[in-house]
Amino acid sequence: MINRRSAIRLAGAGTLSAVAGQQLVARAGTAELPQGLALGRGGHGAHTGAAMSTVRPDDAGTRPDLEKFTLPLPLLRTAKPVTTRGGQDVYLSSIREVTAEIFPGHRVPVYGYFGSWVPPVIRARSGRRTVVIQRNETKVPVSVHLHGGVNRDVFDGQMSRPVTPGGVFSYVYENDQPAAALWLHDHTHHTDAENVYRGMSSPYVVTSPEEDALGLPSGEFEVPLVLRDGDFGSDGRLVFTMDDTEHRSTVLVNGTPWPRMDVKRRKYRFRVINSSAMRFFVLGLSDGTPMTQIGSDASLLEAPVTAPVVVVSPGERADLVIDFSQWAPGTEVDVVNYIGPGPMEDVGQVMRFRVGADAPDDSVVPERLTTLPPVPAATVKRAFTLESSEPGVTPMFGSINGRSFDMGRVDTTVRFGTTEEWTVTNANPTVPHNFHCHLAHMRVVDRSTGPAAPNELGLKDTVQIFPGESIRVRLTFDRYRGVYPYHCHMLDHGAMGMMAQLKVV
Ligand SMILES: [Cu+2]
The missing domain is CATH 2.60.40.420 (Cupredoxins -  blue copper proteins)
Incomplete structure (x- = not known):
């Protein structure tokens, strides 16, 4: 049996093979599947294996050629509210079928919040209300869940409250919770796994004055990294096969396969969101340098934790600080993943940092980040x-x-x-x-x-x-x-x- 502890130990040693990964994250999956976007699918009733079975097309796993670490990491822009009056920030998002050039030279159909494969980040303020008006311009029912958000059930984006094609729904988020990186994703009954896989996903960051006062890296030095995997056909299109973890062997960050980011020699804060449907990441830096974790899902940690590996399962977040001043200019440092399934030459690589010139850095990582309420007694x-x-x-x-x-x-x-x-x-x-x-x-x-x-x-x-x-x-x-x-x-x-x-x- 591979448990968490042994997985981490193996990961730390850098020896967790694809075979062990396969044992850890298992696969299954056979039968029919609508190819391309799952438009007009439906007819799924009970949650039975038979209804969910899928078949993988012959050209799956034959993604277009791409040299890793050549595509630049897209930096996510900040979403602009349509109004900030009345004590609330209102955003308008169209959920659309769009095309995206995930592999250069191949435009393929995907879904996008804010009509984009690489959607902007909503930046909310703790204690200030956000309203996100979601317009469903797709042909499938959708339901938008704010993962990690504390909200009324009517605004929770649940399975039983779909927004039908052509419909509009205003989700009200009170943000009465601490600073943290949350995640908007589809939660439609029975089709969420495929909808998220095809692009219904975007980051949502809650900030607060208390967090601002800490002096953590901010502005251009605070970077959301949305991780996921995918299985691609020879024409660069996303292939979805239910419960197939083995073949989703392309790793994407902010919608881009194995990107590269040029960084300055200073501290950066990375808000890592694992938006994969199935893949666990055991993340580390290629030379084994420890990373500093300052937060996880829904809050900062009370104190930073420094470790050579960070495990993030689907839906989890890790708020990390990396100080690039410890490397010489010109150094290349990769984010690696120590766990399968899939070929490690693919799934073992995540992205590359290329360390550039010095930059002023007055940011700090305080030894005390926040104070959480004590763990309550249970009745x-x-x-x-x-x-x-x-x-x-x-x-x-x-x-x-x-x-x-x-x-x-x-x-x-x-x-x-x-x-x-x-x-x-x-x-x-x-x-x-x-x-x-x-x-x-x-x-x-x-x-x-x-x-x-x-x-x-x-x-x-x-x-x-x-x-x-x-x-x-x-x-x-x-x-x-x-x-x-x-x-x-x-x-x-x-x-x-x-x-x-x-x-x-
Ligand atoms: Cu499970």
């Missing part, structure tokens, strides 16, 4: 077991406590104001999962394999659970009443049924 205990089909087993399925997702069913009723302790177990022998809860942030108590890692002591909304492992988390439900989902954030697993709903009453 209710629950246990959840996550399980999916093992690789190659059909029909494919996903379940929580033995039940596949049913949108009409409330699985867990929670009393408003209560703190609960949940023990979440991954029952699979080889397949990793993670666990994401809407509405309430999690505090990690410990794991069956040992204490919580220092970088998971902040406010979490997504936690890794390796095969055979359990994690204990506490959640306080004192913000809103209503119905919210909790699920594995390996999106294909969620779409296969590893999802359930709680109701706060």
Whole structure:
């Protein structure tokens, strides 16, 4: 059994092979699939393996030739509100089918928030309301979830509240939560895994005066890095095959395969968002230099954590500071990934930094970043077991406590104001999962394999659970009443049924 600890140990040694990666992140997947955009698909009813089966086209995995680290990293622009009056910032986003030149010379169909494959970042302010008017200009139903956001269920972008083609919905986000990098992505019932894969994804950053006062790298030196993988055909189009983790072997950052970024010799802050549907990244720098992690999912850490590897599962974020003044001008430093599946010459490479000239740097990383409330005592205990089909087993399925997702069913009723302790177990022998809860942030108590890692002591909304492992988390439900989902954030697993709903009453 490969557990988290051994994965990290292997990763630290740089020896985690594709074979071990395959054991860790397993694959499956056969049967029919609409090629290109999943337009007019539908007809999917129950979450059964048969309904989700797909077949991979013959030319999948034959992506156009590309020399790694030649394309420049796109720097994400900041979204402009259409109005800032009335104490709120209002943004207008069209969700569209657009074309993108992911591989040079090949324009291919994708989806885009703000009508773009590389959409801008919404920058919200803690305590100030944001309204995002999403216009669905695609031919499929959509639902936009603010991952990590604490919002009323009507604005939570859930499966049961789709915006139909041609429809418009105004999502209201109070941002009554700490500074952190959140993530807007599709959450439509049954099709979210494919919709996100095809581009319905964009970063959403909450800032605060308290964070500003820390003096962290900012402005052009604070850079969102949205990571993901993809499987591409010979014409450069994205190929989606349900639950196929093995073949999504092209690594993209900000929508660009294996990009290069020219950096100055100073500190940068990188907001890493793992927007992959299925891929875990075990990130490091090519020469083993440690990175400084200052935040994770939904808050800063109380104190920075310095480590040579950072693990980010789908939906998780890592707020990192790298000081490039420790390398000579002209040095090339790569971000590498120590874990499969897929060929390590591809999935082991993420992006390259090319260190340039000196630049003034008055930024700091304080030893004390924030103060979090103590982990509360719990009065209710629950246990959840996550399980999916093992690789190659059909029909494919996903379940929580033995039940596949049913949108009409409330699985867990929670009393408003209560703190609960949940023990979440991954029952699979080889397949990793993670666990994401809407509405309430999690505090990690410990794991069956040992204490919580220092970088998971902040406010979490997504936690890794390796095969055979359990994690204990506490959640306080004192913000809103209503119905919210909790699920594995390996999106294909969620779409296969590893999802359930709680109701706060
Ligand atoms: Cu899973």
